[in-house]
Amino acid sequence: MKKAIHYINQFFAGIGGEELADHKPEIREGLVGPSLALNSVLDGEVTHTIICGDNFMGSNTEEAVKLILGFLEDKEFDIFIAGPAFQAGRYGVACGTIAKAVKEKFNVPVLTSMNEENPGVEMFKKDMHIFKGGKSAAKLRDDVKVMADFANKLLMGEKTGSADEEGFFPRGIRAQVWLENGPIASKRGVDMLIKKLNDEEYISELPIPELDRVEIASPIMDLSKANIALITTGGIVPVNNPDRIQSASATRWGRYDISNDDRLQSGVYKTIHAGFDPAAADADPNVVMPVDAMKAYLKEGKFGKLHKYFYSTVGTGTTQAEAMRMGKEIVEKLREDNVDGVIMTAT
Amino acid sequence: MVIMCNLIPVATTVGANKIVPTISIPYPLGDPQTPKEVQWKLRYHRVGVALDALAEDIKEQTVFRVKI
Incomplete structure (x- = not known):
């Protein structure tokens, strides 16, 4: 056996x-x-x-x-x-x-x-x-x-x-096979070409996997003048979760004004993320969303301005498609507000 | 953008360009088992590394070093 x-x-x-x-x-x-x-x-x-x-x-x-x-x-x-x-x-x-x-x-x-x-x-x-x-x-x-x-x-x-x-994910390994019957490769190739020219659908025998890479952003030249924003996928929100962001498979995000806070207070903010034990984040939300450390650096003049809102959503079971849409929406807002750089924390 | 996260292999695979490691999933920037001052030191240090990383001119995907 x-x-x-x-x-x-x-x-x-x-x-x-x-x-x-x-x-x-x-x-x-x-x-x-x-x-x-x-x-x-x-x-x-x-x-x-x-x-x-x-x-x-x-x-x-x-x-x-x-x-x-x-x-x-x-x-x-x-x-x-x-x-x-x-x-x-x-x-x-x-x-x-x-x-x-x-x-x-x-x-x-x-x-x-x-x-x-x-x-x-x-x-x-x-x-x-x-x-x-x-x-x-x-x-x-x-x-x-x-x-x-x-x-x-x-x-x-x-x-x-x-x-x-x-039924497994393609591994990028190409195997040569003898077809038991059916047209030879040259015939199949020409058939595909004709379909392509006629805008008809065809299935390639050599699929090229798509790579989704983001270009490296140019660096911030003068940090002391830069406007920096905080984002998290750790589900930190005001305790009443005003935007009703889902605890898993999120499709919504929120932004919350921190201009008058030196740190995120427990009892005022918490996490609604269902993908990890919330005890530490609820007791001190700064361990996920480090507003306190950012405010300290701001006071020291290490960077110019902390964007008045932090942005938050939940990153568990969230599909790539939803994540991409939310990301685009958030970037649009950040551009409107002339944000130069972002620190994003993930759990 | 800089991402601060614990699962570095995930961040590198999905293509984040600037990555600063954190210490865990439920508490990325402060272990509740340690005193508040220790948590603060760690958080202050790593957020500082992330800020510096924003100004760094990198040519390839980079995981930044942390000391605490």
Whole structure:
């Protein structure tokens, strides 16, 4: 019987949510949470489950990876599977991080699954098979099944198909294949060209991935005269959340006047971000939105002017499309107010 | 623009050009387990690095160094 080891986070292990996201890595014999679903569709046995808090992996990456690789040293396994992580950004990055490390050290196949909006996809799709997953845990069984089907082929030594056929994100690897039948390449190429000339749709056999890069802005020449604004995706808002910004998957942003505040007071401001434990930010919002430090530098004359508003939204489960729209809207406002530079804090 | 964040690999992948590291996700600029003065020192230092970064002429994506 082939053996698999499964990686999941503290939430799916049933240990707890954000307040326990600092949970240190542990390994358990047998099945925990999603491992049950995986084990039931895998032509093999999930012998162990590794559990790690998302924040622990995010903030103490080296230590987390070292501990987990240590757990695995005396284990026999044929494949390593992480997630599925859906749209959970930190979980996705954690799955990618540990799977990549396991592959490098033990040279076994590693698989994971994420939603296309998960930043882990962009970071790790070249390093491993990442299967296209749903947005939330409602898709757990489906996402596990897709991974298991592919895992079964690998474990049985069967031939695997292309990214589209198998359902993983293209890895930038081009494979040459013999078509069983169908027209030869020159004919297909000319057919495509004719379609292109006629403005008809065609599917390229050599897709070029699009890179979305922002040009480096020119530096601020004289900081002592510059107008600087603060932005955060950490969900810091007045306690009554006047703009009703959503705690997750935000589509709204707000701006709040700080011209008369030396710092953000607890009880006046708080975070509504549902993606991390709010205790520290509620007790002192300046740990997320450092108004106090900016005011101190302003008084010292390090920069010219602090823009009267800080801007805020929530960056968890927020789609790239919404983030881009909100970003454009905010930049427009900042331009109107002649802001020269921005410091943005993220959680 | 400068982004101050904890998950540096995410910031570099999505293409942020100027990045200043913070210490964690729930409290980027001040660990509540440490005294207020320690938190202030750290926050003051890192925000200062971010301000300087705005004025820095960089030719490629840069993660700025922090001392505290």
